[in-house]
Amino acid sequence: MSSHPTTSRVWTLAEPPTGPITSSTFSLETQDLPELKDGQVLVQPTHLSNDPAQRTWMDGDTDPRRLYAPPILKGQSVTAGGIAKVIKSKSSKWKEGQEVSGTFGWYEYAVVDESQIQSEAIKIPGQSPVISLSFLGGIGLTAYFGVFDVCKLEKDSVVVVSGAAGAVGSTVVQIAKKVVGCKKVIGIAGGKEKCDWVKSLGADECVDYKSSSYAKDLKDLLPDYADVYFDNVGGEILDVMLPLVKRYGKIAVCGSIANYNGEPMKLKNWREVIYNRLHIQGLIIFDYLDRAGQAISDLSGWIKDGKIETTGGEMIVDTKFEDIPATWQMLFEGGNKGKLITKLQ
Amino acid sequence: MSSHPTTSRVWTLAEPPTGPITSSTFSLETQDLPELKDGQVLVQPTHLSNDPAQRTWMDGDTDPRRLYAPPILKGQSVTAGGIAKVIKSKSSKWKEGQEVSGTFGWYEYAVVDESQIQSEAIKIPGQSPVISLSFLGGIGLTAYFGVFDVCKLEKDSVVVVSGAAGAVGSTVVQIAKKVVGCKKVIGIAGGKEKCDWVKSLGADECVDYKSSSYAKDLKDLLPDYADVYFDNVGGEILDVMLPLVKRYGKIAVCGSIANYNGEPMKLKNWREVIYNRLHIQGLIIFDYLDRAGQAISDLSGWIKDGKIETTGGEMIVDTKFEDIPATWQMLFEGGNKGKLITKLQ
Structure with a gap:
């Protein structure tokens, strides 16, 4: 039996920003991981998507009904799309060792509901390993x-x-x-x-x-x-x-x-x-995530058939856990070209 | 047998305006009236609707496909909504003596297709005689x-x-x-x-x-x-x-x-x-004129029942035929309060 982590480092939103992001906006904490319940999965993010929209999720002044994703509240871990490895599963849908894409966060490990996983991470020969987060x-x-x-x-x-x-x-x-x-x-x-x-x-x-x-x-x-x-x-x-x-x-x-x-x-x-x-x-x-499976299947097929080509490109930044906010900040400093992806070391 | 007019005075668009309306924009002419064909009606407008939109219909520079009513071309009579009396009819839908509302023009008489008549002019006791052109x-x-x-x-x-x-x-x-x-x-x-x-x-x-x-x-x-x-x-x-x-x-x-x-x-x-x-x-x-009958019937009913009241009011201006353009010009001079109606003398 392998042993599983019982704690995780987590970047939380310490001070919901009203203007520019500062060194006190985020806080690095260590949190205990809860026990897995049925329908839950222990995940380890390997790649994080960096999106300007995350900034709006942090804006505590906005009525959550006007946001198009759940807000990130003070003290909560920062939400991010990503690719993660399934470390342990009590879900009938996902099994240990799978690489999956979905809504994760700025943490080393987390116990998430199976609904936060969108699909298995797609691998297409000759295409980017993080194509699930970009194209x-x-x-x-x-x-x-x-x-x-x-x-x-x-x-x-x-x-x-x-x-x-x-x-x-x-x-x-x-x-x-x-x-x-x-x-x-x-x-x-x-x-x-x-x-x-x-x-x-x-x-x-x-x-x-x-x-x-x-x-x-x-x-x-x-x-x-x-x-x-x-x-x-x-x-x-x-x-x-x-x-x-x-x-x-x-x-x-x-x-x-x-x-x-x-x-x-x-x-x-x-x-x-x-x-x-x-x-x-x-x-x-x-609005369409419930039909993402069919879309990903169609898009993957068109790429494999050479009917359409992936465009836009990515910039994948090898990042230490403690530098996650710094990589994300590149979004707002014009430092990235193409989709900015954090690869966790 | 009553005799019917064989000519009519007509205000035509002499010079499609590119800026303000001038004394040479419109021209007063006398035209022969054609013979009535089946499905046509000889009408005599009694009241004309004055609408800022008429100005846009005169703009020869605009692609007719972008206008929401047929354009008024150089030399054509000026189009206007109105109430008219049916003088002679070869239409199975309309008969002599009826007062009708529809799309007419700045003329004393005209031979029009029955499709240009929208409905019989509505009379509701206690309401304006030109309610067909306003409310x-x-x-x-x-x-x-x-x-x-x-x-x-x-x-x-x-x-x-x-x-x-x-x-x-x-x-x-x-x-x-x-x-x-x-x-x-x-x-x-x-x-x-x-x-x-x-x-x-x-x-x-x-x-x-x-x-x-x-x-x-x-x-x-x-x-x-x-x-x-x-x-x-x-x-x-x-x-x-x-x-x-x-x-x-x-x-x-x-x-x-x-x-x-x-x-x-x-x-x-x-x-x-x-x-x-x-x-x-x-x-x-x-877009909805094909269903105007039901709407007019419903609106008339609500007014008669006292469920809703007519609002906006009208300004009805007694006008000699030769002064039609002058009354219309009041639209652009801020001279009217409420819907501006020309009553032909």
């Missing part, structure tokens, strides 16, 4: 449910995708063109290099928003307007697109870079929502 | 289809209505509270007098947007958020409401006063569309 995590799932559930793209759809060189956008472009076979897929990205890459992924056209003529370029490419605009950025590009979505057309709102910190977004063309009876709908992956 | 026209129908089709209000709905002292808003408030029986109806209007009036119409509460505490007042009145926000104004009030609509809630966009001339609308809280997966939908009455 087969929020990125691919957001694109997948955005295309099929929110936008309901079909063969005869004309769709415009902003942030098309981003992780989600480039996946939307690929699914729309190479899986659904949409009639016309137009990307919006910054600079010729990115636009060329978006076209290499299957986009029929890609408009460079850094060009002074980009609004006119988009209009010229849409003589019959767009059925759907998949918005990853908000701001001026949303404003330019409002008059270019056809009557009764749809705008899926997936990102609003310019607006996350509360800077006002200026819309000159809002009246188009009325004049052309547009439908606008916000999209967050959390 | 039983766009105002009531917009409120009716807004409440039932777009917002799908139910008994347990909590709904906020901006522009609640306006013609559409005050009707939405009444239908929501006194017909649907919504759990909570909150109006937003400017000033104590208007707010008191909105409450007298049935609103549970009315918030004065001229008060410096109005955003907090709204928040305090919505501890469980609003299921629906019926937006008649756009702008800052929309921004204040974005965080106060509940998860998966709906915003019906019916008006955007601040934005009609292209001034940018500033939204600080747009990210709420994502965070709380809001659904936003534009509303124009033209």
Whole structure:
């Protein structure tokens, strides 16, 4: 019989931040592990996902009903998506030794309910070992449910995708063109290099928003307007697109870079929502997690078949347990390129 | 046999305006009337509706597919909603002498297809003789289809209505509270007098947007958020409401006063569309005209029963045929109070 840990080091939220993160925001503690009950699993995280959204979960001022994930309260361990090893199991679903992905936290070990495990960690030859946290995590799932559930793209759809060189956008472009076979897929990205890459992924056209003529370029490419605009950025590009979505057309709102910190977004063309009876709908992956299995299976299949390619890339940082907050802070210091993953040493 | 007119004076669009209306925008002509064909009716307008939207129909630069009514092209007679008398009919639906409401124009007589007639002009004792153009026209129908089709209000709905002292808003408030029986109806209007009036119409509460505490007042009145926000104004009030609509809630966009001339609308809280997966939908009455009969019948019944009251009022201006454009111009000079109706002498 192997012996199992009975304590764990844990990073807790000591002082819910109201402004910048400081050295007293988090606290490193050692906690006793409870006994496993039926339906529970003892896990050891090996990789942690670092997401700007975690910052909003720490904001004690926000009504929990407005958050899209449970808040992290003062004194609680910090929540994070991740990959973990099952050390001991009293769940019929998961067994010792499995590598699983799900919602874990900044701890060495924890006893979690089986519902916090989403799936077995996916391994695809030739792909990143942490693909469960990147392309087969929020990125691919957001694109997948955005295309099929929110936008309901079909063969005869004309769709415009902003942030098309981003992780989600480039996946939307690929699914729309190479899986659904949409009639016309137009990307919006910054600079010729990115636009060329978006076209290499299957986009029929890609408009460079850094060009002074980009609004006119988009209009010229849409003589019959767009059925759907998949918005990853908000701001001026949303404003330019409002008059270019056809009557009764749809705008899926997936990102609003310019607006996350509360800077006002200026819309000159809002009246188009009325004049052309547009439908606008916000999209967050959390609404679809009960169907994640099918999405991961489809996405994995398309990757293995070479139908679509993983995009976005990752930055995996080898991190000592005591440095977990420092690696996470790279998110806010512009220190990472691609999805930032903490690999626990 | 009575003799019928064979010519008509007609105001045509001589020069589609690109800026302000001038004396050469319209031209007064005399035109021959064609022979009546089967399914057509000879009409004589007695009252004309004056609507800011007519200005947009004259804008030749706009793609007709973006207009919500057929454009008025250079040389064509100016289109207007109105009440007309049927002078002669080759339609099985309408007979000589009937007073009808529908889409007519700035002419003394015209041969129109029966499809341009919407219904017999409604007469309700004690109500305005032109109620077909006001309360039983766009105002009531917009409120009716807004409440039932777009917002799908139910008994347990909590709904906020901006522009609640306006013609559409005050009707939405009444239908929501006194017909649907919504759990909570909150109006937003400017000033104590208007707010008191909105409450007298049935609103549970009315918030004065001229008060410096109005955003907090709204928040305090919505501890469980609003299921629906019926937006008649756009702008800052929309921004204040974005965080106060509940998860998966709906915003019906019916008006955007601040934005009609292209001034940018500033939204600080747009990210709420994502965070709380809001659904936003534009509303124009033209989508529902095929069901106008039922709506007019219901609205008329509620008025006769005393269940709801007509609001908004009208200003009826006795006008010589040659002065039709001058009366219409009052719309843009702030000269009218309530719905502006031209009564032809």
